[in-house]
Amino acid sequence: MKLDDIKLFYYLRNFTRNAMPSFYFKNYFEKIKAYEVKCDPSEIQNRLNYYFKVTQSFNLPKEAVAVKNFKKTKSTTYFFDLKEFLHYFKPNVSFVYHFGDETHINSYPTLFKARPIAGENANSILFKLNKRRHFQWVNDSNKFSDKKNQLVWRGKAWHKLRTDFAKTYWNHPLCDIGQVNKLENNEPWVKGFLTIEEQLNYKFIFCPEGNDVATNLKWAMSSNSLCIMPKPNFETWFMEGTLKAGVHYVEVENDCADLEEKIKYYINNTTEAEQIIKNAHTHVKMFQDKKKEDLLCLKVLEKYAELSGQNNALRF
Incomplete structure (x- = not known):
């Protein structure tokens, strides 16, 4: 810390x-x-x-x-x-x-x-x-190949992208997904908080935008996990507008309909995943x-x- x-x-x-x-x-x-x-x-x-x-x-x-x-x-x-x-x-x-x-x-x-x-x-x-x-960075000692074959996300869900995602994928076998803000009803997609260190145990980290950019994108791109997200609409000092799908992150459709396909592909194509992670680290280095x-x-x-x-x- x-x-x-x-x-x-x-x-x-x-x-x-x-x-x-x-x-x-x-x-x-x-x-x-x-x-x-x-x-x-x-x-x-x-x-x-x-x-x-x-x-x-x-x-x-x-x-x-x-x-x-x-x-x-x-x-x-x-x-x-x-x-x-x-x-x-x-x-x-x-x-x-x-x-x-x-x-x-x-x-x-x-x-x-x-x-x-x-x-x-x-x-x-x-x-x-x-x-x-x-602007948080992590020192991730875990190799991509040694991590869990799952996508992780924890966050507040107020916007449609996040709420729909949490409702759809909270119990998917390739995902450990949950929103952390409580709802009136005890919905199953409302789950407990996970620390960044705990999330680093997963091969894939979901980075959805909220009010503007995805808060977790910076530390996720500095990790040895693969960032998965829809094409970003907003940018900050981190220059999200320069990020390229398939180069710095894995892009999914806005409704995440192709999420399972993308996860399975990169589980089976470790070399490609590691190259994207390497490119992400190069981008992160500009800001360190x-x-x-x-x-x-x-x-x-x-x-x-x-x-x-x-x-x-x-x-x-």
């Missing part, structure tokens, strides 16, 4: 950082900028362009909030994730952000956790938000360098300030 998994430590660390003097942030800012010189500039630019699709200058709307006025309104984790990088900007520099799982597109550039993959989504600028919940992640977060905000006409926005 990481220290950040302990809620008390997480809050203590973040509140302490927010109280640090200016030289603390100046020192880290210089380290990040020195690190940038060592990075592949094309990789950094490609990721920045992916997150920030707006290319033309724009005027700040009335919804913009200045750094000096940025305060916690709802989710504390979202607040911490943005505040961490606002320390590097002058007090009057302003940004527009939206916290929460909503994926609507504003008429002006806005920092979001998630956005639709399809359609005109440029005004939703992806930022690494709610990362304590979403903290300095690179911090650099990109900083560059997203720098670009926002630049295109919104806020010159000399950085403090240092």
Whole structure:
């Protein structure tokens, strides 16, 4: 368990950082900028362009909030994730952000956790938000070939994809499926919680979207299990829109009608399954360098300030 998994430590660390003097942030800012010189500039630019699709200058709307006025309104984790990088900007520099799982597109550039993959989504600028919940990785010591020949999933089921899936597959012999939120009636597909460590004993992990992206997708793709899911509709900082079926994950129909067929195929084709898992690990590796992640977060905000006409926005 990481220290950040302990809620008390997480809050203590973040509140302490927010109280640090200016030289603390100046020192880290210089380290990040020195690190940038060592990075592949094309990789950094490609990721920045992916997150920030707006290319033309724009005027700040009335919804913009200045750094000096940025305060916690709802989710504390979202607040911490943005505040961490606002320390590097002058007090009057302003940004527009939206916290929460909503994926609507504003008429002006806005920092979001998630956005639709399809359609005109440029005004939703992806930022690494709610990362304590979403960006978890695992060290999986179990080989794919040694795991149970079953698909596992535990989660809350409020949306049709999840509720239909739980009702259909809760007692399938190739599945260990259950929703964890209670219902009025004692339905058999409502089951007990399974830890991530317990789920790593299964060859296949189901990664269904909820309000936006599948929360378990990041840690599942870092495991030695195979991710199975319908084609994603939403994307976050993890760049779900770049994931390819049969390359990074196994795709099933939206109603999961071909689920049994796909499970049986990869049980019998271990080499193909292991190659997909290897490709998933390669994708995950892009997000495991903290300095690179911090650099990109900083560059997203720098670009926002630049295109919104806020010159000399950085403090240092």
